[in-house]
Amino acid sequence: MKVISAYSIKGGVGKTALAVNLAYAVRERGLRALLIDLDPQGAAAFYFRVDSAERFKMSDARSMVDGLRRNIRESDFPGLDIIPSNLAYRHFDILLHSMEKRRKQLRTVLEGLTADYDVVLMDCPPNITLLSENVFRASDAILVPVIPTVLSQRTFEQLVGFFRDKDLPCGILRPFFSMVQGRSALHRRIMAELPAAHDGFLKSSIPFSAEVERMGVQRMPLLAYSRKSTAATAYRLLCEEILTPWEPAH
Amino acid sequence: MGILDESSVAGQFVMPEVATPGLLAEAWAGGVEVAGARTLVVTLWDTFEWGIWHGGHVLLSVGASFRLCRREGGWIGAEVSGEEISGPKPRMARDFSNPAMREALGPMLGLRGLAAVGSARLRSRHAEFRNAAGKIVCRVEWVDVFRHGREADPVASFAGVRPLRGYEHDAEAVAEVIRANGGSSTGQGPLDAILRVAGHIPRVYTLRPVAGLEAGMSARSAVCRIARGIFPIIVENERRIPDDLDTEFLHDYRICLRKLRSLLSLMKGVFPDEATEGLRGVLGALARETNRLRDLDVCLLAREEYTELLPPVLREGVGGMFGDYEMERAAQFKKVASRLRSSAHRQRMESVGAFFENEADHGPSEGADVPVGPLAFRRIYRRYRKIRGIADTLGVETPDEAVHALRIECKKLRYLMEFFSELVPGNEADAMEKALRRLQNRLGQFNDYSVQQRSLIAYWKNRKGRAAEAPGLPLAVGGLISVLYQRQQEQRGEIQEGLDGFCSGATAAAFKRVFKLPVQSGPAEGSGS
Numbered sequence: 141m142k143v144i145s146a147y148s149i150k151g152g153v154g155k156t157a158l159a160v161n162l163a164y165a166v167r168e169r170g171l172r173a174l175l176i177d178l179d180p181q182g183a184a185a186f187y188f189r190v191d192s193a194e195r196f197k198m199s200d201a202r203s204m205v206d207g208l209r210r211n212i213r214e215s216d217f218p219g220l221d222i223i224p225s226n227l228a229y230r231h232f233d234i235l236l237h238s239m240e241k242r243r244k245q246l247r248t249v250l251e252g253l254t255a256d257y258d259v260v261l262m263d264c265p266p267n268i269t270l271l272s273e274n275v276f277r278a279s280d281a282i283l284v285p286v287i288p289t290v291l292s293q294r295t296f297e298q299l300v301g302f303f304r305d306k307d308l309p310c311g312i313l314r315p316f317f318s319m320v321q322g323r324s325a326l327h328r329r330i331m332a333e334l335p336a337a338h339d340g341f342l343k344s345s346i347p348f349s350a351e352v353e354r355m356g357v358q359r360m361p362l363l364a365y366s367r368k369s370t371a372a373t374a375y376r377l378l379c380e381e382i383l384t385p386w387e388p389a390h
Numbered sequence: 391m392g393i394l395d396e397s398s399v400a401g402q403f404v405m406p407e408v409a410t411p412g413l414l415a416e417a418w419a420g421g422v423e424v425a426g427a428r429t430l431v432v433t434l435w436d437t438f439e440w441g442i443w444h445g446g447h448v449l450l451s452v453g454a455s456f457r458l459c460r461r462e463g464g465w466i467g468a469e470v471s472g473e474e475i476s477g478p479k480p481r482m483a484r485d486f487s488n489p490a491m492r493e494a495l496g497p498m499l500g501l502r503g504l505a506a507v508g509s510a511r512l513r514s515r516h517a518e519f520r521n522a523a524g525k526i527v528c529r530v531e532w533v534d535v536f537r538h539g540r541e542a543d544p545v546a547s548f549a550g551v552r553p554l555r556g557y558e559h560d561a562e563a564v565a566e567v568i569r570a571n572g573g574s575s576t577g578q579g580p581l582d583a584i585l586r587v588a589g590h591i592p593r594v595y596t597l598r599p600v601a602g603l604e605a606g607m608s609a610r611s612a613v614c615r616i617a618r619g620i621f622p623i624i625v626e627n628e629r630r631i632p633d634d635l636d637t638e639f640l641h642d643y644r645i646c647l648r649k650l651r652s653l654l655s656l657m658k659g660v661f662p663d664e665a666t667e668g669l670r671g672v673l674g675a676l677a678r679e680t681n682r683l684r685d686l687d688v689c690l691l692a693r694e695e696y697t698e699l700l701p702p703v704l705r706e707g708v709g710g711m712f713g714d715y716e717m718e719r720a721a722q723f724k725k726v727a728s729r730l731r732s733s734a735h736r737q738r739m740e741s742v743g744a745f746f747e748n749e750a751d752h753g754p755s756e757g758a759d760v761p762v763g764p765l766a767f768r769r770i771y772r773r774y775r776k777i778r779g780i781a782d783t784l785g786v787e788t789p790d791e792a793v794h795a796l797r798i799e800c801k802k803l804r805y806l807m808e809f810f811s812e813l814v815p816g817n818e819a820d821a822m823e824k825a826l827r828r829l830q831n832r833l834g835q836f837n838d839y840s841v842q843q844r845s846l847i848a849y850w851k852n853r854k855g856r857a858a859e860a861p862g863l864p865l866a867v868g869g870l871i872s873v874l875y876q877r878q879q880e881q882r883g884e885i886q887e888g889l890d891g892f893c894s895g896a897t898a899a900a901f902k903r904v905f906k907l908p909v910q911s912g913p914a915e916g917s918g919s
Contacts, residue, residue: 188525214554
């Protein structure tokens, strides 16, 4: 079982679209996927027409596992399940603060939850909190969408700085270019420079696409309604790039 | 999977003829999409013992495609493995080339062969039930089963409700709609209908039928009941030997002949001696006619094991030997099959069946009216003590013949315990039988090694033809005999260990407690030895 997180400090960079489509691409490869929507906005679950999670008691790791397990919802696509978000998740941080081993609690929770899955994907809220730190410590890879702009580049570098400060393994950070506009000279310039500065930069990138934006109307992953679009192909390639090195483990 | 898709069945319904997936859609407040029908001709495969069915699976073929799936009640569940078969239909697990298929089927088939057990045309339709948000909350698979050539009227229709995780309440609501439209939960599914059309109901096959004995019933009456349970198994297997689907029909036929013969000798005195001896003679002759065929089956079943015992360089040497065995088996099989079809054989079989039909047909005998319970228990305990006596004399120098005699005694005790275990209260007989079985397995293994060596020596002495000229043959046969001899000697220690467990401690105490009866005067009984 591998844990992949879609994470960015900055919002609006294609993080949820990544989590949703990557989850779909994983099940297309015959693997069992669980998508956990940790973002209280609940956009990932919305894309699957899944209601918010029921509230549940979160006093320790055990009760969190039970509550999350009760909230597993099978998507319309066999092999892909979702744990929807809940506004109460915004209290995760307070809860984690009160626990022992508070920086590693999420890993314990996932271990109790994920026996039925090959890949767990987490859509994380866009901020740096104790929950984020838990996500970092529980993940095998953290996919960071980076729009090829100066501001995005800066926020990514902030994230790398945080990893160094906290002595977190930078190797699990897997940035990739998102919402790429090939005609933009700025995009082209940053795409030429930034990967050289970070070892884990993925070769795959996701183009800016109106098709992706239609996900809100279609309420399903792009890969389900526009299977052959350029963006759908890009998500599949990204999925392959992430999973291939792990495949002997599956 | 269902017939066409993967997910588990939560509710299974038999649907009335008038109900359709469209009717269900009308009764559901959310949206329902019914996908187009898919029709396919499905053939089900299983063994005579229904090993796959009882193993919780179903093996089906659609054209040349074989699929092993889990069985969910009467529905086809998730696929375990599959394979396209281009050549002849597979018969044994080894006939599949996909290792996953072989591995999954192996334990369910054992030495049994596969045969088609039913075939029908299935029409499968899928309905997706959605909630107000448009999310699929339940799937229903609707399957109509048609008899071949009668595509207009389904034999039966079924609806399988497949809930989605987290939406079980919605699935229950869909099930309510189905019930309201005449669906009834009988636990049956399309698989049951396919088998019903073919005239099959999966049954539990056993060589130990329940006779319905009571301790106070007369010994003759009890013996007749036991025999009437065994005889149909003999007939059932005998009828299928000529099909040559697998080696186990002959094997079970012989086991049951032997059981019947042993029943007569172990319960000697229950019928007049002359009648007993007459029937024993018939049963012995019936078994003897198939001795060589069974020996050859055993040799050929050991082919893989023999080959693996030899270093690769010598393996080719035994190839010709097995070729010879195969040829001889083909000839022997022809002979046996033709004999089984003969009127003389039929008459003998009829005479065996008739012997136990009416106990009053036989004249009086000393043990006929003795209550069976005390008689059987006394004989079981006497046999057990006899085995203990033999065990005391066994050692490393004991000749093979003495071990062989012990094996025969154990077999007799086993039969006695099997015949009369119904009379033992509770589960007390189980532990004793288990200890006996453990000992018998070791003795059987010892005997097999001995028989195999003799058989190899006999082959070597009587060899002729091209296979016998193979340059590697003397080395291979010699090598095998050495290994088998070595293993046989190792087995002696195992036997001693088995005997220690069987002849003392808890097992000995249990035999004494259950089978040793207080000494009392009563009607005379035969020796039964």
